Amino acid sequence: MTDLSKAGPMLEVTDLGHTYQGKDGAHDAIDALGFSVGAGELVCVVGPSGCGKSTLLRTIAGLVRPSRGAVSLHGSPVDGVPADLAVVFQDYSRSLFPWLSVQRNVEFPLRGLARAERASRAAEALASVGLDKAGRKYPWQLSGGMQQRVAIARALAYRPALLLMDEPFASVDAQTRFELEDLLLRVRREQDTTVLLVTHDIDESVYLGDRVLVLSKSPATVVAELTVDLGAERDQITTRASEEFVELRARVAGLLQGVPQQRSVPVEH
Amino acid sequence: MRRGPRFTAGLVGLVGLFLVWEAASRTGLVPEYYLRPPSVVLPTLVRLLGDVGFLRAVIATVLATLIAVALSVLIAVPAGLLLGSVSWVRRAMMTVVEFLRPIPAVALIPLALLTFGTGPDTKIVLATFAGLWPVLFNTMYALDELDPLHVQTARAFGVGRLGVLTRVALPSAAPFVLTGVRLTFAMSLAVVVSVELFSGGTIGLGQLVLEASAGASQMDVVLAGTVLAGVIGYAANAGLEKLNDRLFGWNARGGER
Amino acid sequence: MRLLKEAGQRWVVFAVAVLVWELLARAADDVFFPPPTTIAEAAGELWFSPLFGEHVVPGVGRMLAGFATAAVVGVALGVLLGRSATAMAYLSPAFTFIRSIPPPLLVPFFAATIGVTSMQLPTIAFGALWPVLLNTVDGARSVDATKVETARAFRLSRAQWLLGVVLPSALPKVFAGLRLSLSIALVLMVISELIGSLNGVGNQLVQAQRDYALPAMWAWIVLLGILGYLFNTLLLLAERRALAWQPGHSPEAKTLATGG
Numbered sequence A: 001m002t003d004l005s006k007a008g009p010m011l012e013v014t015d016l017g018h019t020y021q022g023k024d025g026a027h028d029a030i031d032a033l034g035f036s037v038g039a040g041e042l043v044c045v046v047g048p049s050g051c052g053k054s055t056l057l058r059t060i061a062g063l064v065r066p067s068r069g070a071v072s073l074h075g076s077p078v079d080g081v082p083a084d085l086a087v088v089f090q091d092y093s094r095s096l097f098p099w100l101s102v103q104r105n106v107e108f109p110l111r112g113l114a115r116a117e118r119a120s121r122a123a124e125a126l127a128s129v130g131l132d133k134a135g136r137k138y139p140w141q142l143s144g145g146m147q148q149r150v151a152i153a154r155a156l157a158y159r160p161a162l163l164l165m166d167e168p169f170a171s172v173d174a175q176t177r178f179e180l181e182d183l184l185l186r187v188r189r190e191q192d193t194t195v196l197l198v199t200h201d202i203d204e205s206v207y208l209g210d211r212v213l214v215l216s217k218s219p220a221t222v223v224a225e226l227t228v229d230l231g232a233e234r235d236q237i238t239t240r241a242s243e244e245f246v247e248l249r250a251r252v253a254g255l256l257q258g259v260p261q262q263r264s265v266p267v268e269h
Numbered sequence B: 001m002r003r004g005p006r007f008t009a010g011l012v013g014l015v016g017l018f019l020v021w022e023a024a025s026r027t028g029l030v031p032e033y034y035l036r037p038p039s040v041v042l043p044t045l046v047r048l049l050g051d052v053g054f055l056r057a058v059i060a061t062v063l064a065t066l067i068a069v070a071l072s073v074l075i076a077v078p079a080g081l082l083l084g085s086v087s088w089v090r091r092a093m094m095t096v097v098e099f100l101r102p103i104p105a106v107a108l109i110p111l112a113l114l115t116f117g118t119g120p121d122t123k124i125v126l127a128t129f130a131g132l133w134p135v136l137f138n139t140m141y142a143l144d145e146l147d148p149l150h151v152q153t154a155r156a157f158g159v160g161r162l163g164v165l166t167r168v169a170l171p172s173a174a175p176f177v178l179t180g181v182r183l184t185f186a187m188s189l190a191v192v193v194s195v196e197l198f199s200g201g202t203i204g205l206g207q208l209v210l211e212a213s214a215g216a217s218q219m220d221v222v223l224a225g226t227v228l229a230g231v232i233g234y235a236a237n238a239g240l241e242k243l244n245d246r247l248f249g250w251n252a253r254g255g256e257r
Numbered sequence C: 001m002r003l004l005k006e007a008g009q010r011w012v013v014f015a016v017a018v019l020v021w022e023l024l025a026r027a028a029d030d031v032f033f034p035p036p037t038t039i040a041e042a043a044g045e046l047w048f049s050p051l052f053g054e055h056v057v058p059g060v061g062r063m064l065a066g067f068a069t070a071a072v073v074g075v076a077l078g079v080l081l082g083r084s085a086t087a088m089a090y091l092s093p094a095f096t097f098i099r100s101i102p103p104p105l106l107v108p109f110f111a112a113t114i115g116v117t118s119m120q121l122p123t124i125a126f127g128a129l130w131p132v133l134l135n136t137v138d139g140a141r142s143v144d145a146t147k148v149e150t151a152r153a154f155r156l157s158r159a160q161w162l163l164g165v166v167l168p169s170a171l172p173k174v175f176a177g178l179r180l181s182l183s184i185a186l187v188l189m190v191i192s193e194l195i196g197s198l199n200g201v202g203n204q205l206v207q208a209q210r211d212y213a214l215p216a217m218w219a220w221i222v223l224l225g226i227l228g229y230l231f232n233t234l235l236l237l238a239e240r241r242a243l244a245w246q247p248g249h250s251p252e253a254k255t256l257a258t259g260g
Helices: A002-007 A053-060 A102-107 A115-128 A144-157 A174-191 A202-208 A243-256 A260-264 B003-026 B038-049 B052-085 B087-100 B105-116 B120-144 B148-156 B161-198 B205-216 B219-247 B249-254 C002-028 C036-047 C051-082 C085-100 C103-114 C120-141 C145-153 C158-195 C201-210 C214-242 C251-258
Strands: A011-022 A025-037 A042-046 A068-073 A085-088 A162-166 A194-199 A211-215 A222-227
Touching: A011 A053, A025 A053, A025 A068, A025 A222, A042 A053, A042 A202, A053 A162, A053 A194, A085 A144, A085 B148, A102 A115, A102 A144, A115 A144, A115 A174, A144 A174, A174 A194, A174 A202, A194 A202, A202 A243, A211 A243, A222 A243, B003 B038, B003 C085, B038 B052, B038 B219, B052 B087, B052 B120, B052 B161, B052 B205, B052 B219, B087 C002, B087 C214, B105 B120, B105 B161, B105 C158, B105 C201, B105 C214, B120 B161, B148 B161, B161 B205, B161 B219, B161 C103, B161 C158, B205 B219, B205 C103, B219 B249, B219 C085, B219 C103, C002 C036, C036 C051, C036 C214, C051 C085, C051 C120, C051 C158, C051 C201, C085 C120, C103 C120, C103 C158, C120 C158, C145 C158, C158 C201, C158 C214, C201 C214
Parallel strands: A042 A194, A042 A211, A085 A162, A162 A194
Antiparallel strands: A011 A025, A011 A068, A211 A222
């Protein structure tokens, strides 16, 4: 087991299922989900709206206890919130703490560290998202895109082994979204972070991911797994115009619409 | 914004209030014997403020109020956090709370005087009883309104249950608590004054005013005491509002909630 | 099953508290703290005696009349003044000042001016006026710009505008103010009767204090608690009815958040 954890994947999801007990009966959000993420990978999970992507993410983060199946991180099962994991949520305005300055928001998860260490890590993280001057401001004094940068900086300052992102760019305008996508790619290259990103945007999943997991409608299962061979250096204009990109996004779109022949696409891994 | 003109207008309004009062008194609209005009009352107030006995009474009242407010906060905030975050405790305690809350603290005055005597303890105990509720309920409801995403964010960073309570729940409840404190101060002051009014043996502003009103002999003192109590209440409210703006500017201008 | 458990949780602590009180009071045998059974006995005698008609009815009647007067005047004046930024710029500090006077301190002045036996109702009406008034002003002020423009576009008459748009928009705040006013009215009822009155529950409390009739005193306190609960519940019901159109309205949270 110890050998495996070294060589094997960082995150392993096996046969995961979760059922919500609602007022009008049970509702399966996800079912029989299985995949893995290797160290240093950026994996995008794409699926139709309301298919249970958020549930999947919250289960991995230990915020929701799954009804069935297992999640393991570094080879040991997740039971409660793992220590070296950070989450960036879609709704930055509600995930940043309005009563803390930007600096203090970024320092929030660094409780155990010495004061100076906290400050320097926060400064470093803020610099890496291009907000070195905003530390003393409050979240509500920043634009939406800048607030989401703060949320990303906070996750980075925590130096997680695994960074989970729940539709992180869904609430910002298109221009900002491109900037933040490139920011994520750069930071991830520099810091070699492992990222699992959930999105409903096909283009985004292909543009960002090393691999794309396509989920079905609720209850979500993995329909297909595509490797994205676009290289490490990507560009909003040329990459998106490239033939591979166009071809991949068409395949993902086809899979999402449930076009039958796409099911036979061999899992490229 | 236009703080200057607004401020002036407000001042004009306050002066106007005193002018109307003066006029009502001078024209005999309200018998002058009872409603002494401010031109008499304000000099009386100034004279009283130089009087040691009067000042001692005022200090006794204010001090008892402040102690009661502090005790209310110390009891009600932890209690509110507990009731607001553990549902079975809430269910278990709410019946007792709902039974106690509607009892007006002033109704307990005769009983408390018999039991605790006429010392300051009586005032403080009753004012604390009255002052608990606004802070308790505001803390509880603030926890109901707590944003689940804030909690999830903290938990995702490995913050435990107690940490969520102190680092997320408490700061987001703080503005509500302070609003509660404003009400609590007004309530506590009212109850302290009531005890002093009812019991001749309790030193304080209320007792002074009641004594002066006996036989309507010193109505200027009655009105001076009443105006001063109003000033104290006004100052406390304005001070707490200012504190709120300073501490919780994020709440007012955030505008998201 | 779960409902049963929750109901149990709801009442078990209360029942235990009363039981413990009973046992402690019996064991301590302290005149100041009679056991609940003794209080209940006294309550049974007092509440259903002619005293109810002689004291509870007139006292509570004055309280309700004073509260109603304050409510009507406060809402009407508040709706009118709230739509005039200029008027409120001048009046707001003066009103806030009057509101800041601890209401019980009004009693000596009113007692001297109007007379100890007839000052209760005016004191209650005056003291209870300010929270409704100021809260209504606040509510009326906050009618949003879209509603103002919509009303203009439809060329509403002034009455339609005030009653059909301003008042409903202000209602949540109005009720917040009414609740504060109600509690002030109750406090003023009791304190004004304690200080001097021919009748009323407060009068009976003083009587019981003089006679060292502690069970009677407790019985009157419990009655005041019940009355307070009753009136507050009625107000809440009225609020729920009046605000049923509001999505996600939870009266408690709103009242306390706005504070008054």
